[in-house]
């Protein structure tokens with residue numbers, strides 16, 4: 001008999017759990033797009049979007065998923081024949097590099113595997129070797145959602161500065177936005193890419209590109225820029241419709257308004273970062289305990305290289321069965337493994353991004369442990385106690 005009836009929990013890394021408040025804010029008749037409340041509400045989004053990126057610079061909104069936000073950044077950044085350096089730590093970083101390359105940009109890749117962060121020393125070497133300063137942009141993923149590796153943006157910026165390389169630094173923050181600490185201006189990031197459906201707790205469909213004065217200036221002549229993706233028109237719109245290059249994504253904007261109120265004005269961004277870090281540590285503690293008595297392990301050994309919004313777990317040969325048990329018997333859907341080198345049946349991902357709290361996290365861990373027991377998958381004892389201790393310590 002299934003115990004799944006009740007509120008289901010979709011613990012996959014995007015789309016994330018949507019608060020009822022966000023859904024309710026969207027449940028309204030179509031608003032007038034030519035004047036009135038929609039215009040005022042939209043204007044209120046921009047300061048909050050700057051706040052979550054920690055920037056006083058520019059932001060453009062797109063009706064797009066994360067791939068669309070990549071394309072927006074790419075077409076503004078590059079001209080055909082430009083060169084980029086891509087730092088790959090998982091399947092999403094690899095995909096971004098491929099998307100850039102398909103536009104006719106020459107992409108140098110440094111691949112750090114699937115279980116380790118970018119080594120800033122190798123970035124420094126690669127940039128030092130580029131004596132003619134041909135590399136225009138360094139592409140980095142803060143948290144690669146497939147491997148769940150988190151990169152040290154500050155150290156990579158320092159490596160670029162150490163060799164006085166003028167390349168722009170562009171960071172994909174789609175999985176980490178409002179979950180992991182990020183400081184666009186303080187850290188010297190030129191371009192940052194985000195999307196609505198992960199830490200921002202809003203349905204998929206909005207993409208964001210933040211960009212610095214330096215990027216604006218340096219990319220004025222980019223010949224891949226098309227009218228629709230042009231960030232200048234969207235960020236510096238004279239008329240309302242130019243913000244979206246056409247009809248506004250009205251209901252998504254109302255949902256986003258509510259989500260930003262919850263994150264920026266009620267909880268506070270730093271408290272949201274702290275919440276994600278603590279919930280992540282509870283999950284890591286549990287997985288480490290299971291691993292003491294079975295073929296179960298975190299993908300990333302170094303805690304400093306783990307994202308705070310999603311955790312990739314190796315579960316030798318049992319991942320598919322465990323995911324099915326959790327969904328069918330307990331109402332929890334875990335993420336599939338993605339882009340790892342060995343069989344997909346060895347991997348799953350637990351998402352803990354956005355609208356998640358202590359009881360949801362402890363619930364997911366208890367369900368996983370129940371599934372391990374029910375399926376006879378060997379695992380160490382004490383995982384739930386370890387997670388409880390993290391939560392109790394706050």
Ligand SMILES: *Cc1c(COP(=O)(O)O)cnc(C)c1O
Pocket residue numbers: 014065066067068092141143144145172173174175195204
């Ligand atoms: C989810 C994600 C993407 C892709 O976003 P889509 O909305 O699926 O196109 C890209 N990069 C990262 C880091 C992500 O987490």
